[in-house]
Amino acid sequence: MKTGNTETEVLQKFLADRRLNRSRVREEILDVFLRAERHLTADQLYQLARRRLPSVGYATVYRSLKIFCDCGLCRPIKLENEPVRYEHLYRHDHHDHLVCTRCGRLVEVFDPTLEQLQEKLGRKHGFQMERHRLELYGICPECRKKGGPDDRN
Amino acid sequence: MKTGNTETEVLQKFLADRRLNRSRVREEILDVFLRAERHLTADQLYQLARRRLPSVGYATVYRSLKIFCDCGLCRPIKLENEPVRYEHLYRHDHHDHLVCTRCGRLVEVFDPTLEQLQEKLGRKHGFQMERHRLELYGICPECRKKGGPDDRN
C-alpha cells in the first residue's frame, strides 16, 4: 500500500521533532500525493484522496499540504490567476516553469547560466539572495500548430 | 488639478475606441494613481482617492484599475502572499523586481542578458514567448546591516 520510500521517513522525522502524532489519514494523503502527477491543486488532491478516504475533509488536505511543504516534501507553485499547485520537492532539482498561455501546459526548465545571472543581479544591488521565482509564459509547440484560440488542458 | 499629460490622452483614446464614456470619478482616480508612489495596492489607491472623492466605492477603484491596465497605463504586480500592487507602465521600461523578504522593499532591476537568456530558454522548448515574471527574493542592504535573527553577514 505505502510506497516504502524515504519521503515517508522525512515526514515522520519532521513530526517526531515537534512531538506531533502520525496519522493514517495524513499518510494516506501523502501517498496519494506522491503517486500523483505533479502540480496538483489542493482540490485535485482532495478529489484523489477521497477515493481512498471517502470522508476526508478539505481542511485536512490543506493542513497536510502545509506540513508537507514545511518538511520539504513539496512546494507551492503560484501561477497567475489560478489556484496554487503543489509539486514534489524532495530529491527534485530546482527548476523554473514554462507555461503555455493557451492550454496551461507546464514545462520544467533549468538553465545554470540564468541562475547565476539572477544571483549576480541581486548581489549587484547589495541583496543577500535567498530565492527567485521565474515563470516564462508563451505558446507551446502543440498550441502553435493548432493555431486557433483556446484549446483545453 | 489634472496633470495635462498624455496618460490621460491614452485613457481617452481607449475609451473612445470602444464607445465608453469619460467620467469625472475615473479621471480623478487616474490622477491620484499617476501622482502616487508606485506599487500601490487597490486599497491604498482607494484610501488616497477617497480624499478627493469621499463617496467613491471600492468597486469603482477596481474597475478603474482594470481599465488602466487594459489601456497600458498600469500593470499588476502579484507578489507572494500579499495583495496585488499596481505600478505605472506607460513610458516605463520593462523591469523585474528585487524584493526584500525582511522589510518588503521593492527594487526595480533590469539585465538585458538575463532577458535574452529567458527568451532563448523558452524558444529552445518550442515556445513562442510572450512574457515572463521574474522576482528575486533576498535581504536588502539596510536589513543586512541591522542584522536580524538569521543574518550571516
Added chain:
DNA sequence: AATGAAAATGAAAATCAATATCATTTTACC
C-alpha cells in the same frame, strides 16, 4: 436646455481559495 439610452457609480451581496473554529475521534503513552 430637455430628453433618453447607454455607461458609470456605490452599496451590498456573492465568489473563491484558503484558514480558523469547535465538537468529536485518533493517537501515543501510562
Added chain:
DNA sequence: GGTAAAATGATATTGATTTTCATTTTCATT
C-alpha cells in the same frame, strides 16, 4: 482501559476581488 494531546471533518470565517442592481452621470440628439 484511561488519559491528554493531536488530528479530523463539518462548518463558519476571512480577505481580496467581482458581481449585482438600483441610482446617477454622461453625451448625443432634439
